[in-house]
Amino acid sequence: MPITSRRAPKRSKSTFRKISEWLHLWLGLFSGIVVFVVCFTAAIWVFRDEIAYFTMPFNRVELQNLPVDRPSIYTAIAQEYLDSNHTTEKLVVSAITYREPDESILIEYADSLKHIPHGNIHLNPYTKAFIHDEYFEHSNTLQFIYFIRAGHRFFWLPPNIGSPFVGINCLVFLVVLITGIIWWYPKKWNSSTRKKSFRIKWRAKWKRLNIDLHNVLGFYTLIFAFILTYTGVYYSFDWFKTSYHTLLGEAKTILTAEKPISAGSMASQIHAHPWDAVWEQVYLREGKSDGHIKIGYPRGNGALVYMLYNPIPGKYYGAYTRMFNATTLAENPQKIPFGREGNMEYDELSAGQKLIRLNFDLHLGTIGGLSTKILACIVSLVCASLPITGFIIWYNRKRKKKKILVYIDIR
Incomplete structure (x- = not known):
């Protein structure tokens, strides 16, 4: 009798794999538009400093071998300019930032009643000459950057609605990433499956190429996409933030000052210009x-002078805030590792606290400088493409099934 070859029966998928593939498909379709917007705007937002550098030349000055002056000198110049040129409403200086030696002194101003920021005045730190009035409403660059941030952070919805909306879709995207790697994982490893799993067949027809772009690029960016996503969800939900702190053993960490600064003073006399004394200290x-050193000016009796110091411009994990009583210059004695009132230097933090402080830089891609910003941009663009390539795969398979059904019906 002739020997006939039989094709081995196709193994059926496990229930776990079926559920994973179902979740990947429908959750991906559900969150696709939001994921595309959030990731595409993230790819632009990563380079906001570079965009500002090339489109806002008034931030730069010629480096000179001269000392900078105390804050009150620059404040007087800026306030005189505001009083002379902004006559429709009362504007006052709210903060001053000493930046790098080749950058202008940045003086923020706000309205005198609600203290809402309106713009920045740029002065030459060496000559004290006026350079530019950066009025927020008239700055096309800032308006563009704010627009991109609103899309990334809130999907251009009101913040109280947009933040949880984006956060929910990012949580869904985390599930999509996990189920995606389960779907990607071959049932059997051989030379054929390895090529399909790790290589893009650039000369293939567009349908095959689209599948490779979805599967292969999704695999290579998975870990980075997961990190960028979960560090973003951290800012959407308090319960997620609390859980993350608990996981790192920081559940009971103080986040804000519990009481006003005491009278135990750094200096006993009353200062007419407390920000000068803080700067000198x-x-x-x-x-x-x-x-960078940013000093916020006090408002009203018993107000505080805050000083934000960032030893590594362009990165944020090393930045911390110190608060001083505007009258006595007493400094807040509490040790607070995080938030706007966080006054601990990075080296003082525990391992868990350091990881939490690194969260913002991990999310922005600034953790390693320009190289990781480029990486974050590429990963964000790939993530933005995944809903598109995934939808095309689903649509093509759905159309193919319809054609088969029509063909059978005709027969």
């Missing part, structure tokens, strides 16, 4: 002349 006596 930090900039001159403590030698923190590198990086």
Whole structure:
């Protein structure tokens, strides 16, 4: 008798795999538009500093071998300009930032009643000459950057609605990533499956190429996409933030100051310009002349002068805030590792606290400088493409099934 070859029966998928593929398909379709917008705007938002650098040249000055002056000198110049040129409403200086030696002094101003920021005045730190009035409403660059951020953070919805809406879709995207790697994983490893799993067949027909772009690029960017997504969800939900802190052993960490600063003073006399005294303490006596120093001006009796110091411009994990009583210059004695009132230096933090402080840089891609920003941009673009290539795969398979059914009906 002739020997006939029989094709081995096709193994059926496990229930776990069927559920994973079903979740990947329908959750991907559900969150696709939001994921595309969030990831595409993220790819642009990563380079907001570079966009500002090339489109806003007034941020740069010629480096000179001259010392910078105390805050009150620059404040007087800026306030005189505001009083002379913004006569429709009362505007006051709200903060001053000493930046890098080749950058302008940045003086923020706000309205005197609600203290809503309106713009920045740029002064030459060496000559004290006026450079530019960066009125927010008239700055096309800032309006574009704010527009991109609103899309990324809130899907252009009101923040109280948009933030949880984006957060929910990002949580869904995390599930899509996990189920995607389960669907990608071959049932059997051989030379054929390895080529399909790890290589893009660029000369294939567009349907095959689209599948490869979805599967292969999705695999290579999976870990980075997961990190960018979960670090973003951190800012959408308090319960997620609390759970993350608990996981790292920081559930009981103080996040805000519990009581006003006491009268135990750094200096006993009353200062007419407390921001000058704070600047002299930090900039001159403590030698923190590198990086950025931002000093916020006090408002009203018993107000605080805050000082934000960032030793590594372009990165944020090393930044911390110190608060001083505007009258006595007493400093807040509490140790607060995170948030706007976080006053602990990075080296003082525990391992868990350091990881939490790194969250913002991990999310923005600034953790390793320009190289990781480029990586974050590429990963964001790939993530933005996944809903598109995934939809095309689903649509083509759905259309193919319809053609088969029509053919059978005709027969």
